[in-house]
Amino acid sequence: MNSRIKICGITKPEDARVAADAGADAIGLVFYEPSPRAVSLEAAEEVVKAIPAFVTVVGLFVNPDRAFVEEVLKRIPLDLLQFHGDETPEFCRQFNRRWIKAVRVRNAADINSAFARFYEACGLLVDAFDPAHYGGTGKCFDWTMIPEKRPLPLILAGGLNSDNVARAVEQVRPWAVDVSGGVEIRKGVKDHKRMTDFLKEVQRVNKTY
Numbered sequence: 001m002n003s004r005i006k007i008c009g010i011t012k013p014e015d016a017r018v019a020a021d022a023g024a025d026a027i028g029l030v031f032y033e034p035s036p037r038a039v040s041l042e043a044a045e046e047v048v049k050a051i052p053a054f055v056t057v058v059g060l061f062v063n064p065d066r067a068f069v070e071e072v073l074k075r076i077p078l079d080l081l082q083f084h085g086d087e088t089p090e091f092c093r094q095f096n097r098r099w100i101k102a103v104r105v106r107n108a109a110d111i112n113s114a115f116a117r118f119y120e121a122c123g124l125l126v127d128a129f130d131p132a133h134y135g136g137t138g139k140c141f142d143w144t145m146i147p148e149k150r151p152l153p154l155i156l157a158g159g160l161n162s163d164n165v166a167r168a169v170e171q172v173r174p175w176a177v178d179v180s181g182g183v184e185i186r187k188g189v190k191d192h193k194r195m196t197d198f199l200k201e202v203q204r205v206n207k208t209y
């Protein structure tokens with residue numbers, strides 16, 4: 001099985017185009033103001049115009065109000081919602097939209113309990129735990145905590161970059177990988193070479209299976 005690739009925290013149309021041209025399966029837009037990768041609705045509209053057919057547009061939220069998600073959905077044609085905070089399953093399911101849930105991993109039980117609790121999600125994103133941040137930390141976690149048995153598609157995130165993603169794919173065999181900081185020059189600024197190197201590396205290791 002090929003691991004799909006999501007590039008998260010895209011803020012500019014040209015970055016979305018480069019990612020899509022190089023083979024990204026999904027683009028993430030961060031609707032969380034404290035993030036250095038946050039986009040306004042106006043910026044998101046421009047980014048989405050640059051995303052071709054068959055590339056999934058993912059909207060990322062952290063403990064949003066229901067009204068805020070609805071406002072975003074009215075303006076931005078998101079294919080998928082990604083909830084990165086302490087949202088409940090009831091909250092996540094109410095938008096009549098496919099969704100994924102992120103979990104910050106301290107131990108294997110965090111992953112197994114999230115699989116059970118968020119069984120209606122269409123994927124579980126596993127990310128590094130940092131008490132001060134909900135995501136986008138640039139930190140890896142110990143991938144040996146990830147169970148072999150996965151009731152939902154598993155999306156691996158946290159500190160991935162073109163140097164370690166092949167090892168991650170070989171070891172974890174995730175449904176998808178998700179990257180943000182590892183393809184930036186600095187927080188919030190994507191680097192086209194780092195994005196294409198990352199995509200090529202996943203494509204290379206995918207071919208070996």
Ligand SMILES: O=C(O)c1ccccc1NCC(=O)[C@H](O)[C@H](O)COP(=O)(O)O
Nearest residue numbers: 008035134135136138158159179180181
């Ligand atoms: O990217 C952010 O700033 C962010 C802030 C708050 C919650 C989630 C956030 N990003 C979520 C992602 O999908 C990232 O790609 C994922 O956490 C991995 O980030 P990184 O370790 O920088 O690759």
